[in-house]
Amino acid sequence: xxxxxxxINGKPVSGDVEGRxxxxxxxxxxxxxxxTHVGCDTSQCGACAIHVNGIIVKSCTMFAADxxxxxxxxxxxxxxxxxxxxxxxxxxxxxxxxxxxxxxxxMVMAAADLLKNNxxxxxxxxxxxxxxxxxxxxxxxxxxKAIMAASGQDVSAIAAE
Amino acid sequence: xxxxxxxxxxxVADALVALASEEAQALGGGQTLIPTMKQRLASPEKLVSLxxxxxxxxxxxxxxxxxxxxxxTHANVALAGAFEGLTGLAGGIGDPAVRNRGxxxxxxxxxxxxxxxxxxxxxxxxxxxxxxREIDADxxxxxxxxxxxxxxxxxxxxxxxxxxxxxYQKFEQPASRFALVGVFVAKYADGVRVAVTGASENGVFRxxxxxxxxxxxxxxxxxxxxxxxxxxxxxxxxGTKEYRANLxxxxxxxxxxxxx
Ligand SMILES: Cc1cc2nc3c(=O)[nH]c(=O)nc-3n(C[C@H](O)[C@H](O)[C@H](O)COP(=O)(O)OP(=O)(O)OC[C@H]3O[C@@H](n4cnc5c(N)ncnc54)[C@H](O)[C@@H]3O)c2cc1C
Ligand code: FES
Ligand code: FES
Numbered sequence: 001x002x003x004x005x006x007x008i009n010g011k012p013v014s015g016d017v018e019g020r021x022x023x024x025x026x027x028x029x030x031x032x033x034x035x036t037h038v039g040c041d042t043s044q045c046g047a048c049a050i051h052v053n054g055i056i057v058k059s060c061t062m063f064a065a066d067x068x069x070x071x072x073x074x075x076x077x078x079x080x081x082x083x084x085x086x087x088x089x090x091x092x093x094x095x096x097x098x099x100x101x102x103x104x105x106x107m108v109m110a111a112a113d114l115l116k117n118n119x120x121x122x123x124x125x126x127x128x129x130x131x132x133x134x135x136x137x138x139x140x141x142x143x144x145k146a147i148m149a150a151s152g153q154d155v156s157a158i159a160a161e
Numbered sequence: 162x163x164x165x166x167x168x169x170x171x172x173v174a175d176a177l178v179a180l181a182s183e184e185a186q187a188l189g190g191g192q193t194l195i196p197t198m199k200q201r202l203a204s205p206e207k208l209v210s211l212x213x214x215x216x217x218x219x220x221x222x223x224x225x226x227x228x229x230x231x232x233x234t235h236a237n238v239a240l241a242g243a244f245e246g247l248t249g250l251a252g253g254i255g256d257p258a259v260r261n262r263g264x265x266x267x268x269x270x271x272x273x274x275x276x277x278x279x280x281x282x283x284x285x286x287x288x289x290x291x292x293x294r295e296i297d298a299d300x301x302x303x304x305x306x307x308x309x310x311x312x313x314x315x316x317x318x319x320x321x322x323x324x325x326x327x328x329y330q331k332f333e334q335p336a337s338r339f340a341l342v343g344v345f346v347a348k349y350a351d352g353v354r355v356a357v358t359g360a361s362e363n364g365v366f367r368x369x370x371x372x373x374x375x376x377x378x379x380x381x382x383x384x385x386x387x388x389x390x391x392x393x394x395x396x397x398x399x400g401t402k403e404y405r406a407n408l409x410x411x412x413x414x415x416x417x418x419x420x421x
Contacts, residue, residue, distance in 0.1 A: 002167065019167035019208060020198075042196055049258055055236070058258045061195045065167040066188075066210055113257065131338065132256025 004068040008033070009077025017064045023057075024048045026064035027074060035075035035105050039134070046133030049106035050074045056113040058132070075105035078112065088112055088150040095155070097146030099137035106133050111147045120151050123158060162198045169210040173217065173292055173317055179209045180313045187211055187315055189232060189267025192259050211266070217317055225323045231266030231290075231316040238265060245421050246284075246327030246345055250277050253331055255338055266316035272364060274305045274395065275339040277331060279365035284345035284356035285321040292317055305364045324348055328420040330412040332359075334399050341399055342408040344368075346416040352376040355413055360405045362393050371413055381414035 005014035008031070015030045027033045027050070036059055039047030043061040050059045051073040078086050085093065088111045098104045107130070114121055114129040121129070126147050127140075135143060141158070149155045170176040179185060186205035188194060190212070197203045211217060217232035220241035227243040239252035239260065254260055254268075254277050268278040269289060282289065282298045289296040291314045301309045310316070324347035334341040340359035347354050353375040355368045374383050391406035400408070 019165045020162045022195075041199065043192060043259070046256070046258065055261045056258045057261050061191055062262065063167060063188075063191070063195070063208075063210075066169065066191075066212060068169075110257070129257055132258050 002065060004065055006067055006070045006072050008072045009074060019063065019065060021064045022060055023050075023052075023062045023064045023067050023072075024059035026067075027059060027072075033074055033076050037102055037105055039102065039106075044132075044134065045103070046106040046110060046130075047103050049109045049133065051109060051113060054116075056110055073109075075108060078108060088115070088147065091146040091150035092143070095142050095146040095149055097138065097143045103133060103135040103137075107135065107143055111150065114147070115151055120153060121148075123148060163201065163204045165205050166207045167210065168207065169213045171213050171215070173214060173315070176209050176211060176214060176315065177292055177313065179207065180315070182207060185209055187270075189264040189270070190234060190259075190262035191267075192255070192263040193267060193271050193273070211264075211315065217266070222323070227321050227323055229265050229319045229321070231318055232264050233266075235260035235263050235265070235268075243321075244323050244327055246324065246329045246347060247281055247321065250281050250329040250331070250343075250345065253277070253329075265319055269301075269316055269319065270308065270310060272302060272306055272308050273339070274361070274364045275334070275337075275341070275343075275359045277329070277340055277343055277358060280329065280340075280343050280345035280356040280358040281321070282319060282356075283365050283367060284327070284347040284354045285324060286354060287322075288320040289316055290318040290320060291315060299367075302365050305362070307364070322349065325350065326420040328416040330416040330419070332408055332412060334359075342405050342412055344409060344412040344416050346375070346413060346420055348375075348379055348420060353379060355416075357409050357413075360394050360409050362395055368409065368413065371410075375417060379417060379420075381418045384410060384413055384417070 001016045037047035039045035048060040110133050145155045145158045184206035188208045188210045211232045217230040219230050221228045235251045235254045242248050287298045289301045327347040329345045331340045331343040342359040345356045355371045358365045389406040389409045391402040394402035394405045396402045
């Protein structure tokens with residue numbers, strides 16, 4: 001066991017982990033931050049996507065000990081300070097960007113990662129950025145629509161039903 | 162996954178000391194090794210993370226040479242924009258999260274037959290720099306998952322001569338997003354080099370016939386009539402030997418047309 005500490009959603013945390021403890025296991029099992037999901041556990045699906053030092057990573061494919069000292073952001077820290085949904089989350093609700101919701105934490109974190117560096121992406125750029133996030137329900141169109149809407153762009157022409 | 166001791170040295174010297182013990186293994190971005198350990202196909206007793214070693218980070222361009230630290234992530238290689246072929250290749254590996262963790266050293270050490278970086282290293286005639294020697298790319302790749310690396314040897318940097326023009330074309334295997342076939346074309350003052358990944362049972366290789374033709378006539382038309390021997394190509398449910406052999410020719414043509 002080794003003692004690690006990091007800042008998660010602005011709060012300092014620490015804990016004892018084994019070498020093999022994955023970052024997602026530390027979040028979910030030790031800290032009970034269960035918003036980050038495990039879909040595949042094989043680095044394919046992106047349900048476990050979080051931000052480490054400001055960039056998106058798959059927390060099922062990083063050891064907790066490798067994140068010692070890092071700044072970590074998870075879905076639990078995404079809402080506005082008053083508890084209301086942030087712009088991306090609200091857009092997912094408004095545009096029906098989720099069905100079962102299992103992929104949604106990873107989708108929201110991927111969207112946040114994209115919009116931080118590219119505030120008005122094209123539809124193709126959004127799709128490219130979501131290469132590592134799999135959704136088995138929605139068929140993606142409404143997710144793309146939600147992210148485009150969160151970026152303040154007109155989405156009336158996207159996946160119009 | 163079996164448990165192990167995790168260590169994160171801050172310099173190459175300390176990493177080598179840590180790696181010297183029996184059953185120790187280097188950890189780059191873990192994008193290959195962690196899934197492998199989950200399947201218990203690897204079970205090191207000690208993992209030596211290279212991600213804290215600052216001397217192995219970053220991209221330096223000086224004169225006609227780009228030097229990439231062995232622990233530099235794909236995302237940072239793409240950001241550095243050293244030359245077209247390399248930037249496009251790094252920015253097309255996997256997905257954003259994989260690119261933020263996976264490293265050039267890990268990719269070259271692993272030498273997956275469908276990995277992208279081996280094509281860039283071979284096509285540019287790169288030098289693989291390790292803690293104790295420099296290895297020519299032509300000597301480094303020794304077949305699927307096999308390289309010239311010794312047991313306790315880490316890739317500290319990779320040096321590539323910058324081509325006049327270059328391009329990487331990857332035909333994605335849609336499920337894994339690895340290359341079903343990938344072709345890197347690099348044109349230098351003294352000739353053209355063409356490296357192919359994803360296609361051969363012997364791992365990355367140079368298509369020397371095309372190199373000869375393209376060195377005198379750098380145009381996609383020049384290789385239109387050529388064919389690639391399919392006898393040692395990979396055959397699986399994603400594509401037959403013949404399909405892959407044909408893709409090599411088609412992608413080489415596209416790479417030549419797109420090279421800038
Ligand atoms: C979903 C997904 C999609 C992917 N798509 C692609 C793709 O399209 N193209 C592609 O090329 N790759 C792809 N990859 C693989 C990815 O690029 C890996 O990052 C890479 O192959 C291994 O690099 P790593 O730094 O993660 O190494 P690790 O997984 O940490 O290590 C791999 C091996 O290299 C050794 N090693 C690590 N660093 C060094 C070093 N500096 N010196 C010596 N040995 C070292 C380790 O001991 C281990 O044996 C994909 C991976 C995933 C999960
Ligand atoms: S659970 Fe991590 S990528 Fe699927
Ligand atoms: S909403 Fe069900 S997996 Fe995406």
